[in-house]
Amino acid sequence: MLHQKSLRARSSHAESCAACLRRPYKCIVPRAGTQQGIGASGPGLDEPIELIDGRVTSGPDLSVEVNGLKLPNPFIIGSGPPGTNYQVMKKAFDEGWGGVICKTLSLDSSKVVNVTPRYAKLRDSSNRVFGWQNFELISDRPFDVMLAEMKRLKEEYPNRVLIASIMEEYNKNAWEEIIGRCEEINVDAFEINFSCPHGLPERRMGMAMGQDPEVLGEVCSWINAVATKPVWAKMTPNVTDIAYPAAVAMQAGCEGVAAINTISCIMGVNLDTLRPEPSVEGYTTPGGYSWKAVKPIALAKCTAIAKTIQSEFAGQGKSLSGIGGVETGADAAEFILLGSDTVQVCTGVMIHGYPVVKNLCGGLQKFMAKHNFASVAEFKGRSLPYVTVHSELVKRQREALHARKQARVGLANDAEWSGDDFVKNAESMVANR
Numbered sequence: 001m002l003h004q005k006s007l008r009a010r011s012s013h014a015e016s017c018a019a020c021l022r023r024p025y026k027c028i029v030p031r032a033g034t035q036q037g038i039g040a041s042g043p044g045l046d047e048p049i050e051l052i053d054g055r056v057t058s059g060p061d062l063s064v065e066v067n068g069l070k071l072p073n074p075f076i077i078g079s080g081p082p083g084t085n086y087q088v089m090k091k092a093f094d095e096g097w098g099g100v101i102c103k104t105l106s107l108d109s110s111k112v113v114n115v116t117p118r119y120a121k122l123r124d125s126s127n128r129v130f131g132w133q134n135f136e137l138i139s140d141r142p143f144d145v146m147l148a149e150m151k152r153l154k155e156e157y158p159n160r161v162l163i164a165s166i167m168e169e170y171n172k173n174a175w176e177e178i179i180g181r182c183e184e185i186n187v188d189a190f191e192i193n194f195s196c197p198h199g200l201p202e203r204r205m206g207m208a209m210g211q212d213p214e215v216l217g218e219v220c221s222w223i224n225a226v227a228t229k230p231v232w233a234k235m236t237p238n239v240t241d242i243a244y245p246a247a248v249a250m251q252a253g254c255e256g257v258a259a260i261n262t263i264s265c266i267m268g269v270n271l272d273t274l275r276p277e278p279s280v281e282g283y284t285t286p287g288g289y290s291w292k293a294v295k296p297i298a299l300a301k302c303t304a305i306a307k308t309i310q311s312e313f314a315g316q317g318k319s320l321s322g323i324g325g326v327e328t329g330a331d332a333a334e335f336i337l338l339g340s341d342t343v344q345v346c347t348g349v350m351i352h353g354y355p356v357v358k359n360l361c362g363g364l365q366k367f368m369a370k371h372n373f374a375s376v377a378e379f380k381g382r383s384l385p386y387v388t389v390h391s392e393l394v395k396r397q398r399e400a401l402h403a404r405k406q407a408r409v410g411l412a413n414d415a416e417w418s419g420d421d422f423v424k425n426a427e428s429m430v431a432n433r
């Protein structure tokens with residue numbers, strides 16, 4: 001009923017709105033009966049568009065289907081502060097996010113003790129933030145409370161995709177319990193946090209599991225033996241070859257992989273106090289680096305995984321959720337062109353707020369309109385074949401040079417005239433042969 005109502009509002013708006021008729025994908029004129037707020041504002045952000053239940057109202061289709069999950073657009077709230085409780089996850093759905101991944105949950109939150117400050121920013125000379133450090137742990141909220149809130153959210157938004165991010169110790173019963181209890185409240189999928197770089201590895205959780213392919217494979221097989229919903233393994237970039245553990249997780253039954261989690265970092269040292277930062281009572285601990293500075297690293301890691309999916313899991317429907325430094329629709333397009341099915345945003349929400357999804361969708365549509373792409377599926381992985389090994393670049397450059405020489409028209413200079421080929425040489429410079 002609600003859906004039909006919004007469809008009616010959408011078409012009547014498009015028929016009468018001059019802006020819609022002129023530039024459908026850019027229309028930002030508010031429509032009757034739609035959601036609050038129109039995007040975020042700030043330098044470098046795309047123009048926002050209006051979304052109804054996460055769907056675009058005109059222009060190229062942004063909906064995606066991945067592992068049986070139907071998303072109105074490919075933008076998913078990445079696990080972290082933007083998915084900490086009912087209130088913020090509801091806000092994410094209201095603003096139009098394609099899906100929400102909650103802050104990572106574990107069965108016993110009493111073991112999770114956070115400190116403050118736990119974030120630090122790296123700025124460029126114009127004071128724009130391009131790097132973000134955190135040493136925040138997983139959710140410190142009781143598991144039962146989070147489950148109750150997620151149950152309520154799913155009841156209120158039955159058609160929107162809610163993914164449970166979970167993490168546990170090396171204990172089969174604990175994994176079985178956490179999967180079972182999340183399935184009872186009807187989450188749509190799981191993302192397994194094998195990648196948090198701080199705090200949890202001390203308990204042999206998170207990154208400690210993701211860095212140990214043997215343990216990773218075993219835990220993934222426990223999970224996939226009980227889960228009836230799709231499972232994505234969230235990988236750490238803090239390894240030499242991310243494609244290897246990603247393949248281990250998919251081999252053990254995971255339907256997909258998400259990458260990247262944060263990169264181990266220390267933001268800096270205070271040159272007055274000589275204490276490393278961020279400083280808690282004068283001391284620090286390495287944290288996780290995110291935001292724009294990590295995007296090139298994330299693109300390389302996602303490319304390695306996408307190529308492995310193509311070569312080792314062809315036709316098996318394995319998916320990739322790209323994460324790291326996404327601020328614009330163009331950033332997202334790059335992840336998709338290199339093989340991602342969906343794109344997650346975490347720090348971007350902390351910097352620009354939930355409405356930024358409207359800017360992201362606007363930017364992605366703009367890119368698609370420029371290339372006449374009607375759907376996201378149409379350009380997924382398009383740029384992947386053009387990433388190759390260095391020796392292939394050398395070979396191709398040699399061949400291209402040779403071909404250019406062969407195709408050269410005429411003589412380069414008078415020294416090249418040959419007595420035997422004199423007539424041929426002359427002919428090579430005639431315009432109207």
Ligand SMILES: Cc1cc2nc3c(=O)[nH]c(=O)nc-3n(C[C@H](O)[C@H](O)[C@H](O)COP(=O)(O)O)c2cc1C
Pocket residue numbers: 078079080081103104132133134136137138139165193196234260261262289290291292294323324325326344345346347348
């Ligand atoms: C403050 C903060 C807390 C985070 N907490 C989690 C978490 O609980 N679980 C998780 O899987 N990833 C967590 N992440 C990692 C993000 O989901 C994401 O993988 C990473 O930050 C890179 O994406 P971004 O540049 O869009 O933030 C956190 C990131 C930040 C900045």
